[in-house]
Amino acid sequence: MMISEPGCYRGCVVEHAVSMTSSGIPQFEAKLQATEKYDFDTQVWESMQGREDVEIIAYLCMFTKDCKPTFHIDAIKGVFGWDGASLVELDQADFAGVAVQFYVEDNEYEGKVRKKVTRIANFDDAPGNGTIHKLDPEKIKELDNKFAAVLRKLNGGPKPVSAAPAADRPAPLPPKPKKTKAPAEAPAPAPVPAEAPAPAPAPKPPALKPKAAPVAELTYEQAWEKCYNMKAKSVTDDQLAAAFTAAIERICPGRDQDDITGTEWAKIADAVVAEHGVFA
Numbered sequence: 001m002m003i004s005e006p007g008c009y010r011g012c013v014v015e016h017a018v019s020m021t022s023s024g025i026p027q028f029e030a031k032l033q034a035t036e037k038y039d040f041d042t043q044v045w046e047s048m049q050g051r052e053d054v055e056i057i058a059y060l061c062m063f064t065k066d067c068k069p070t071f072h073i074d075a076i077k078g079v080f081g082w083d084g085a086s087l088v089e090l091d092q093a094d095f096a097g098v099a100v101q102f103y104v105e106d107n108e109y110e111g112k113v114r115k116k117v118t119r120i121a122n123f124d125d126a127p128g129n130g131t132i133h134k135l136d137p138e139k140i141k142e143l144d145n146k147f148a149a150v151l152r153k154l155n156g157g158p159k160p161v162s163a164a165p166a167a168d169r170p171a172p173l174p175p176k177p178k179k180t181k182a183p184a185e186a187p188a189p190a191p192v193p194a195e196a197p198a199p200a201p202a203p204k205p206p207a208l209k210p211k212a213a214p215v216a217e218l219t220y221e222q223a224w225e226k227c228y229n230m231k232a233k234s235v236t237d238d239q240l241a242a243a244f245t246a247a248i249e250r251i252c253p254g255r256d257q258d259d260i261t262g263t264e265w266a267k268i269a270d271a272v273v274a275e276h277g278v279f280a
Contacts, residue, residue, distance in 0.1 A: 001052040003104055003115055008127045009034040010045070010101040011054070018091035021061060026087055028060040028076055030095070032102055032117065038127045056104060058117035075120050099123035145257050149245040152224065217262025223269040230277045240276060247271045 003009070009032075016030040034054045036045040048054055060072040076082055079100055082090050101123050107116035144151070218226065224244060231240050247268045252260050260268075 001055065003034060003056040004053040005037075006105050006115065008038040008040075008101070008103050009036065009048075010038075010099070010123055011035040013095045013098045013100055014055070016095050018087050019059075021059075023065065025065065026062045028058070028062055028072065028090070030058045030060075030120075032056055032058055032100065034102075040127070056102075056115060056117055058102060058120065060117070060120065072119070079120055079122055101125055101127070141256075146249075147245070148257055149224070149241050149248065152241075216266040218265040218269055219262065220257065220260075220265060223265040226269045227272045227276075230273045232276055235276045240272070243272050243276055244268070 011032060011034040014031040014033050016028065019027050019029040021027050032055065034048055034056075037048055038044075039046055060076065061070055062073055062076075063069055073084065076090070077084055080090075080093070080095055080098060082093070101121040103118050103120075104115050105118050106113050108114075227240060227244055235243075248255075248257070248260075251268050251271065252264055
């Protein structure tokens with residue numbers, strides 16, 4: 001008898017085949033037999049021994065109408081060890097008795113509600129039907145750093161700051177003159193004997209050493225702005241964002257973006273401009 005309740009089950013494969021949908025798309029068809037059902041309230045697998053409603057047929061569409069693989073492809077590869085190379089090999093393989101976890105939901109079609117297998121998983125996977133699996137904060141931060149350039153690009157990227165029109169800018173004020181005290185009346189010089197020699201000229205001050213040119217430093221936004229303003233016309237925004245992210249990983253591998261220095265941001269910008277800039 002067919003399974004009569006929605007839920008998360010696990011059991012084994014009775015038989016399988018590669019079939020085709022009405023629109024000509026390959027699908028993985030499998031007859032499944034449940035031995036346990038998961039109780040989400042008690043978080044315990046409950047035996048279905050003695051019950052008759054333990055079987056159901058899964059119809060897992062493998063591709064979209066434009067021939068892109070669906071998520072069922074990865075599930076089939078993970079559960080059955082299929083390498084994805086051939087539908088013939090998938091059809092001819094022997095999966096009878098392979099342990100599997102599967103999810104059953106109500107599905108309304110043409111006014112009738114039927115039970116449908118919505119996905120399969122490895123037998124020992126943690127049940128997750130209708131639940132959200134959250135990553136720890138450090139993992140989220142790692143992903144945020146890795147895709148920061150792409151995310152900022154989705155938000156339009158740092159916008160170049162344009163100068164206000166001359167008419168809108170107030171004329172600069174002249175510098176205020178410094179107040180100086182009136183010079184005190186100089187005392188009369190003492191008489192110099194006629195035979196006294198002329199005083200020797202004061203020595204020249206030592207020459208100043210030229211200052212070293214300051215090392216360029218940029219912020220994240222300034223580095224991106226430089227890359228964006230200097231990119232070649234043939235370079236798309238997506239290509240620039242990818243190159244920017246790659247340069248971060250190449251010059252500061254594994255580093256948190258908050259720890260990257262201004263000098264390093266400048267090097268990252270120079271590297272991207274060298275590859276994708278107007279003069280590259």
